[in-house]
Amino acid sequence: MTKVTIIDYGVGNIASLKNAFAALAISADLSAETKDILRAERLILPGVGAFATAMSKLKNRRIDDLIKKKAQDGTPILGICLGMQLLFTASDEQGNRPGLNLIDGCVQHFGTGLKIPHMGWNRIEFARDASLFSDLNTSPYFYFVHSYYCLPTEGTDSIATCMYGFPFCAAINRDNIWGVQFHPEKSRKDGLQLLRNFVTKT
Amino acid sequence: MEIIDKMTLTKRIIPCLDIKNNRVVKGIHFKSLTDAGDPVELAARYEAEGADELVFLDITASQEKRKLMAGLAAKIAKKIFIPFTIGGGIQSVADMDTVLHHGADKIAVNTAAVRNPELIREGARHFGSQCIVLAVDVKKTGREKWSVFIYGGKKKTDLDALHWVKQAVDLGAGEILLTSMDSDGTKDGFDLRITRQVSEQVPVPVIASGGGGKPEHFYAAIQWGKADAVLAASVFHYDTIKIKELKEYLHQNGIPVRRFDD
Numbered sequence: 001m002t003k004v005t006i007i008d009y010g011v012g013n014i015a016s017l018k019n020a021f022a023a024l025a026i027s028a029d030l031s032a033e034t035k036d037i038l039r040a041e042r043l044i045l046p047g048v049g050a051f052a053t054a055m056s057k058l059k060n061r062r063i064d065d066l067i068k069k070k071a072q073d074g075t076p077i078l079g080i081c082l083g084m085q086l087l088f089t090a091s092d093e094q095g096n097r098p099g100l101n102l103i104d105g106c107v108q109h110f111g112t113g114l115k116i117p118h119m120g121w122n123r124i125e126f127a128r129d130a131s132l133f134s135d136l137n138t139s140p141y142f143y144f145v146h147s148y149y150c151l152p153t154e155g156t157d158s159i160a161t162c163m164y165g166f167p168f169c170a171a172i173n174r175d176n177i178w179g180v181q182f183h184p185e186k187s188r189k190d191g192l193q194l195l196r197n198f199v200t201k202t
Numbered sequence: 203m204e205i206i207d208k209m210t211l212t213k214r215i216i217p218c219l220d221i222k223n224n225r226v227v228k229g230i231h232f233k234s235l236t237d238a239g240d241p242v243e244l245a246a247r248y249e250a251e252g253a254d255e256l257v258f259l260d261i262t263a264s265q266e267k268r269k270l271m272a273g274l275a276a277k278i279a280k281k282i283f284i285p286f287t288i289g290g291g292i293q294s295v296a297d298m299d300t301v302l303h304h305g306a307d308k309i310a311v312n313t314a315a316v317r318n319p320e321l322i323r324e325g326a327r328h329f330g331s332q333c334i335v336l337a338v339d340v341k342k343t344g345r346e347k348w349s350v351f352i353y354g355g356k357k358k359t360d361l362d363a364l365h366w367v368k369q370a371v372d373l374g375a376g377e378i379l380l381t382s383m384d385s386d387g388t389k390d391g392f393d394l395r396i397t398r399q400v401s402e403q404v405p406v407p408v409i410a411s412g413g414g415g416k417p418e419h420f421y422a423a424i425q426w427g428k429a430d431a432v433l434a435a436s437v438f439h440y441d442t443i444k445i446k447e448l449k450e451y452l453h454q455n456g457i458p459v460r461r462f463d464d
Contacts, residue, residue: 013302013305013306013307015276015279015303015304015305016279016283016305016307019279019280019283019305020283022280023283048329048330048332048333049328049329049330049332049333050330112405115405115406115407115430116405116406117331117332117376117377117406117407118211119211119332119376119377119407119430120211120212120213120214120254120255120407120430120431121211121212121214121254121460122210122211122212123210141212141460143284143285144211145285145307145332146332147331147332163210163211164211183285185283186283186284186285186307187283187284188249188283188284189283191283192283
């Protein structure tokens with residue numbers, strides 16, 4: 001069975017991710033241990049809250065270098081919500097903060113004029129075919145909650161968009177690196193299907 | 203119609219489960235509680251019927267200083283895969299941590315935040331604003347004036363509702379759950395005036411609560427009250443309104459909703 005590790009670095013609702021995999025009968029471990037992360041065949045990087053806080057927690061546990069190593073080795077990595085944003089070069093949150101730099105681009109605030117956070121169920125539109133989206137209907141609803149959004153430098157890294165005032169990047173993929181701005185673990189059956197796809201199709 | 207349907211943030215329908223002694227209860231005007239079922243069973247039913255989120259409030263927690271519903275959070279999180287909020291008796295950042303750690307997505311603070319507004323700032327700093335819902339019980343106490351009540355609506359404060367919600371958002375609240383005590387339990391409709399004022403004056407999502415009796419009321423709360431989400435309890439518990447039919451009604455009237463069949 002594929003070894004799935006959810007990186008447990010003290011950020012985000014990881015109990016729900018573990019429950020989601022349990023509902024799929026996929027065993028997934030919560031861990032911040034080097035050996036678990038190195039052995040993982042699929043890595044999940046969760047996260048909610050502040051970008052800089054999350055980055056420093058990764059750095060303090062030296063997980064940032066481990067993730068980069070796994071990325072180089074070709075292990076599929078899925079960033080969820082803030083976890084997706086952390087994959088980018090930098091964020092404007094609290095000034096210019098460096099991220100993991102696995103995807104070229106930056107993270108910025110939605111700005112004024114919209115209710116922030118962007119919170120609730122919204123549809124995504126697929127920008128290109130991706131194994132992560134296997135067996136999903138077109139324009140599926142997912143649950144979002146975020147105040148910042150990702151701006152990939154390469155348009156082709158964006159695999160789905162979502163409309164909130166303007167179309168923003170809702171999911172990314174480059175090689176083995178994946179990210180979703182929404183919460184699949186809180187998006188009922190489509191969300192569970194996406195998590196299953198990540199483990200079985202990527 | 204097609205455009206709003208295509209890509210728009212949907213308005214959320216949120217069943218609320220008031221909890222007492224681990225059972226769902228429903229009272230009128232915060233009094234005369236009656237038993238309305240098992241929380242986890244009801245939660246699963248609502249999820250299947252198309253609820254967008256769930257809110258669990260231990261309505262007696264502030265008075266009885268009840269232990270947190272960590273166990274309940276864990277049970278719910280294992281069973282349902284939509285977001286849920288837990289409130290009632292949250293007194294500290296440690297309380298928040300316990301509930302969130304067990305799988306709740308957000309925590310609602312009410313009385314404790316009035317008594318210690320710093321709790322909002324601390325909670326937002328630790329867990330992010332998106333986790334912190336300010337629940338506020340308001341009652342009309344003058345011309346275009348609403349006052350904040352605490353301890354489950356039993357104690358009036360000197361706080362003006364609009365002033366308080368703005369302060370709470372400045373401190374870091376990421377969402378407002380606004381309950382009109384005048385409307386709650388009447389099934390005569392939501393208080394559109396205070397809902398609209400709050401929604402227009404804070405930059406975060408607002409959940410309208412109190413008074414939902416017919417689908418038209420939910421429409422009005424969204425269309426005229428400018429609510430981002432609508433919360434109700436008894437009409438869903440007793441099947442007076444089916445969530446699926448409510449969403450169909452809202453959709454027919456041009457409100458973007460995540461429909462059950464989608």
